[in-house]
Structures are given as C-alpha cells and as structure tokens.
Amino acid sequence: MKVAVYARHSTDKQEHSTRDQIARCEAHCSRLGYTVTAAFCDEGISGASMQNRPGIRGLIETALDGGFVRIITEDLSRLSRDQGDIAHFYKKLMFLGIGLETIAEGEISELHIGLKGTMNALYLKDLADKTRRGMIAAVLNGAIPGGRTFGYDIVRRMNERGELIPGLRKINQKEAEIVRTVFARYQAGESLRRISAWLNELEVPSPRGSKWQPSAFIGTVARQTGILRNTLYKGLVTFDRMAYRKHPETGKRLSVVRPENEWITVPAPELAIVDEAQFDAIQQLIEERSNRFRQKRLIVQVMTQPEKAERRNEYQRTWRARQIKASKKTREQPLYLTSGKLWCARHDTAFVFRRSRLHGCPEKGCANQNLPHDYLMPLILAELRKFGPDQVDLYYREQETRRNALLQELGQLEPQRKSVQQEIRSLLTTIARLERGPETLAHIQEREKESGRLKLDIDRLKVELDAVTRISDGLSREIIQNFQAAVSRHDADQDTTKLLHGCIDRIYIAPDWNEAEQTMQHRIRITFNVPEMVKSLRNTSIATAA
Structure with a gap:
C-alpha cells in the first residue's frame, strides 16, 4: 500500500520534532508493510488553522495526483486542532478515496473526527487562556509586556x-x-x-x-x-x-x-x-x-461642485509640480545586462552607479573609475560570444571534486542505514521469539529514529548530487546555441535581457595599461551561472526566433 507521511511542530524550540515524527511514522509503515512514497512537514506553524501551510498544500496536491492511498501521521492534532478544518479535510479525503491513519488512534473514522477534533480545539482554547492568565499575572507582578520601548x-x-x-x-x-x-x-x-x-x-x-x-x-x-x-x-x-x-x-x-x-x-x-x-x-x-x-474633512462634504472642482484642479497642479521635482531614483529603471553584475577585478568589489550610464569602482585611485556603459558593452558582448563547450566543461570539472565528495558521503551513509535497518529487523525477530522487555523496544525506537535521520541525509545529498551532475552533449549544444541567440538579440526586449542577466554571475573588469600605445585598456572576465543557464535555456525557442 502506497502511503504519505505528514509531520508538524509549532515552535522553533521543537526543531527536531518533525524529523522524529517522520522517522516514527516510517517505522510504523515498515511494521505494517506500507510503502512510503512521500513525506510532508510544516515546521514552526500552529495547528490552529490549515491555511497558509505549505506542507498541507503539497499533501493535498499529491493526493489529487493519486500519489498514495493513505495518510500516516503521529496523531490527529498534527493535521489540525481546529474542528472545522479537520472535518473539512476528512471530507476531502473521503471524496478522493484516501484513508487516514495515526499511530496514536489507528485508522480514523467519523467518530475520531468528532471526538478528537473537539478535544484538540478545547486544548488549544485552554492553552490560550492559560497563556493570557500567565501574562496578566506577570504584569500585575511588575513585568513590562512586549519588546523594547523607546526610552x-x-x-x-x-x-x-x-x-x-x-x-x-x-x-x-x-x-x-x-x-x-x-x-x-x-x-x-x-x-x-x-x-x-x-x-x-x-x-x-x-x-x-x-x-x-x-x-x-x-x-x-x-x-x-x-x-x-x-x-x-x-x-x-x-x-x-x-x-x-x-x-x-x-x-x-x-x-x-x-x-x-x-x-x-x-x-x-x-x-x-x-x-x-x-x-x-x-x-x-x-x-x-x-x-x-x-472638521477639514467635513468641510469637503458641504462644498459645492464648483468649489470641489477648483480644489481638485489645485491638487493636480501641485501634484504635477512634485512629480517634476521627484528624484529619478524613485522612478522604475529598465534592467540592463550589466545591472548588479559589474565587478572590479583589482579590488574584488562591486561597481557603483556614478550617473546616467556611467559606472566605476568605489575605491579611490582605481583605474576602473567612470567607465561609460557604451564603452563596456562591446567588450562584454565580445566576451559573451566566446562562451562555448569549454566553459561548460570547465564548470563541471570544477564541480567534479564536490561530486566525488558527495558520492563518497553517500557511499558511507547508505551502508550505515542498511546496517541499522538490518539491526532493527533482527531485534524485531528477537522480540517475536523471546518476548524481550521494554528496554529492547526503546532501543528499537532509537534505531528507527537514526534510520530516519540517515534517510533524510541521503535524500539531501542526492538532491545536491543532481545539481552537479554533468549534462549530456546534446543538451550542452542546445544551451550554447540558445545562449548565443540571446546574446545576438540582447537589447531586443526586456525578457531576453532578463534571461541573459540570470545566466551571468559576475562581469569582472580588469584595468590593463598598454605600454606601447600609452593608453589604459580593460579586459573582461565573465563567470556564468551554469545551473541557472541550463534551467532557463533548455527547451526554449530563442534560437528559432533569432
């Protein structure tokens, strides 16, 4: 049976709670022969409402796609402590033909929804009343409520x-x-x-x-x-x-x-x-x-129509005057390819905006002072046109060390988890045969938690590994072709500019004194955001449009 696991905790002080809940639910599923297809959690979120909870949203969306036939959670209060919310949620599950089971109550029926929903709502109300009484008692004893007050x-x-x-x-x-x-x-x-x-x-x-x-x-x-x-x-x-x-x-x-x-x-x-x-x-x-x-507002209500019209005209005249004097900084500026990307290679610091289409290094005496946008763009475009398979290979070669480290860590964690699971199975067999006491059961629970933590670590490493996995040669050619097509029409529209802007990490400007010509020249070095480039340029129609 395919099932989904859900966990939730209310405060940051319970940071390990969801992980422990998931591990306990997975152990429960393992004992009953269930197959866990997905795990969802909401951390640091109250159970007073099911609104604005990403874990619940993901759970419902996966349920609509038919990803599982039953939901497993620690107890009913993890889903919600609100009577109306939990009843509505249960009705949705019944409509979709999905069962609900908790470790504490077993398979949930309408009776559980009514009784436990009422108990959970009463618990929440009682907790709020006790908190308020405690705060009032503290104030009466001389405490000042709230955070810091000025003064x-x-x-x-x-x-x-x-x-x-x-x-x-x-x-x-x-x-x-x-x-x-x-x-x-x-x-x-x-x-x-x-x-x-x-x-x-x-x-x-x-x-x-x-x-x-x-x-x-x-x-x-x-x-x-x-x-x-x-x-x-x-x-x-x-x-x-x-x-x-x-x-x-x-x-x-x-x-x-x-x-x-x-x-x-x-x-x-x-x-x-x-x-x-x-x-x-x-x-x-x-x-x-x-x-x-x-009173000023009441005066407006008794004014005649001509007086109101004159008042509106006067307001419009003053408003236009304020707009003319308004700072250019408050107006929406178009996005340029270089926006936020220019970097001084000599001082390793970001360029600052001097005035219209003029940028420079903030360090005094730097040769990267007051560089016009029209001077930099031909140099930058020439460097962008050099992007090809060598840059993609260089990126993945640099990631190879990280990839090897991830594979090595995975190679250590997976045997550990298999060993823990084998130990759990052996202990369960021992219990069935010799009827060991509660100490063995407690040990099994600890090992189940460890198995759950190892699984979470393995899943995290696999996600990181996917990000540094080398792409195919065919996809690499497609990315390069679309990138060059975007470069050729970089100023055609803002969408193309935004696409290229996300593919660039930094544009380093290095001043270079030409002794022969006695002039200061500038060299460009660009670092690329290859993962973003692969994500945004695959399966696009830029090359066709160009």
Missing part, C-alpha cells in the same frame, strides 16, 4: 533559581531626554512632520531602526498607539488592550481593540519619564488637533 532598556537579571526574570526595564537617559523634548515640542504647537525631520537630521534611529515618521508619535486613534499616547512614559503600564483572533477563511491573525474598561493598568512610577499632568495635557491636545482634521 527604556531591557534588564536581564536572574532569580534565585537561576532563571531569567522577564519584563524588567530601566530608563535609558539619552532616549528619555529625546522623549521629553518630543512632548515639549508637540505641546508648543510644532507639527509631527517637523519633529520627525528634526530627529532625522540628528540621525537618531527610530524604534524600528529606520527614519522617523509622524505615525511613530501619533499611531492610530482606534488602537491608541504611538509614543505620545504610551502611558508608560507617565509611569502607568497599560496591558491587554488588544485581542487576537484568526480569520476563519484565511487563517490570518487579526487584532481587535478591547473595550477600555477591560484594559489592565498597573502603576510603575519608577519608569515615569514625563510629568503626568503634561502627559494628560498632550492627550487633550491630540484630541483637539484630530478634531480640526476631522
């Missing part, structure tokens, strides 16, 4: 048991002074845009490490977020403002604001940065400015 540093301190105490903070005096200045400037009537520009001029990194934006200070009205609204600055921790739910259709995690009377507030006077009276005055000022903004 504070995270304190790492151990308790008497040697465990890290979470949620400890202390004031960062340098950042706290910036916070006080921001509050003072806003209270004095300065706009958020000007405050952002001031901080960017001082090169003060924002909380996210990028440039400051007005949204960092004011946040959103619904969520009551932003630096100017953060109650921690007045010495009051506000927690549990948001509730998080998963969308039933997409499985995405969505946030919903809780009613204000459900928020949890805990005094923390030792963390106050601004005066409470000033903080409350700022909140009143935010509300007044927001009202003025809303």
